[in-house]
Amino acid sequence: MLSIKNLCKSYQDVKETRLILKELSVEVAQGTSISIQGESGSGKSTLLHLLATLDKPDSGDIMLHSATQILDLVKFSESQADEYRKRQLGIIFQKYNLIDCITVMENLLLPAQLSKTLDQAYLDKLLTTLGMERHKNKLPNQLSGGEQQRIAIARALAHKPQLVLADEPTGNLDSKNSAVVSQLLVDTCKHLNTTLILVTHSQKVANLTQSQYVLLDGRLQMISSTL
Ligand SMILES: Nc1ncnc2c1ncn2[C@@H]1O[C@H](COP(=O)(O)OP(=O)(O)OP(=O)(O)O)[C@@H](O)[C@H]1O
Numbered sequence: 001m002l003s004i005k006n007l008c009k010s011y012q013d014v015k016e017t018r019l020i021l022k023e024l025s026v027e028v029a030q031g032t033s034i035s036i037q038g039e040s041g042s043g044k045s046t047l048l049h050l051l052a053t054l055d056k057p058d059s060g061d062i063m064l065h066s067a068t069q070i071l072d073l074v075k076f077s078e079s080q081a082d083e084y085r086k087r088q089l090g091i092i093f094q095k096y097n098l099i100d101c102i103t104v105m106e107n108l109l110l111p112a113q114l115s116k117t118l119d120q121a122y123l124d125k126l127l128t129t130l131g132m133e134r135h136k137n138k139l140p141n142q143l144s145g146g147e148q149q150r151i152a153i154a155r156a157l158a159h160k161p162q163l164v165l166a167d168e169p170t171g172n173l174d175s176k177n178s179a180v181v182s183q184l185l186v187d188t189c190k191h192l193n194t195t196l197i198l199v200t201h202s203q204k205v206a207n208l209t210q211s212q213y214v215l216l217d218g219r220l221q222m223i224s225s226t227l
């Protein structure tokens with residue numbers, strides 16, 4: 001389970017301190033998916049950065065519980081944060097951020113090698129699930145935007161992370177491709193028992209997740225849930 005309690009985050013502007021997240025709390029059960037919508041500037045990416053340990057909150061707790069351990073993300077040292085990002089975390093951005101000079105399969109091998117969890121049969125199956133098996137020896141720039149984002153999803157899942165953070169992962173795709181790729185992301189995470197936090201501007205995409213939230217006035221408000 002991912003448990004966020006009373007999370008506060010502010011940024012220092014030239015003249016004032018702006019509080020972006022105001023005692024934000026939420027619990028997400030392991031293997032479930034939530035979507036987060038909200039106006040531009042409401043703090044969605046800020047929240048994902050805190051969950052990715054790329055930044056520290058002013059106060060509050062972020063705990064990630066698994067069968068074997070409880071990780072206290074806010075209290076991580078640099079080396080613990082590195083280890084967490086390598087092993088437990090998968091991240092997908094709007095821009096695919098694939099490495100263009102190596103093949104699709106080599107892109108997928110990187111996170112698995114970094115986290116020392118290389119499972120070639122699993123990677124092949126992942127590519128098949130995402131409909132990308134026949135493209136594995138191509139370079140990313142030989143693929144369409146939708147295809148590249150499928151690879152970015154496979155890469156985020158390559159080391160079987162406990163948590164996946166996706167920031168507008170299909171924002172660059174047309175609405176048909178966006179629906180297909182988002183559905184693949186939600187289904188694959190569910191199948192792997194990976195928790196998914198999906199930030200999106202699209203209600204259609206949000207509808208694919210089990211619980212839907214909106215980030216408003218620094219807090220998460222639940223819109224609906226099927227759990
Ligand atoms: N490093 C930073 N320093 C100062 N202010 C920042 C920083 N990062 C973000 N902000 C501010 O915090 C607020 C929230 O930004 P954030 O990127 O989290 O919004 P968002 O909800 O992801 O928006 P969008 O939908 O446009 O991506 C914005 O007003 C932004 O200008």
Ligand SMILES: [Mg+2]
Pocket residue numbers: 044045046167
């Ligand atoms: Mg953002």
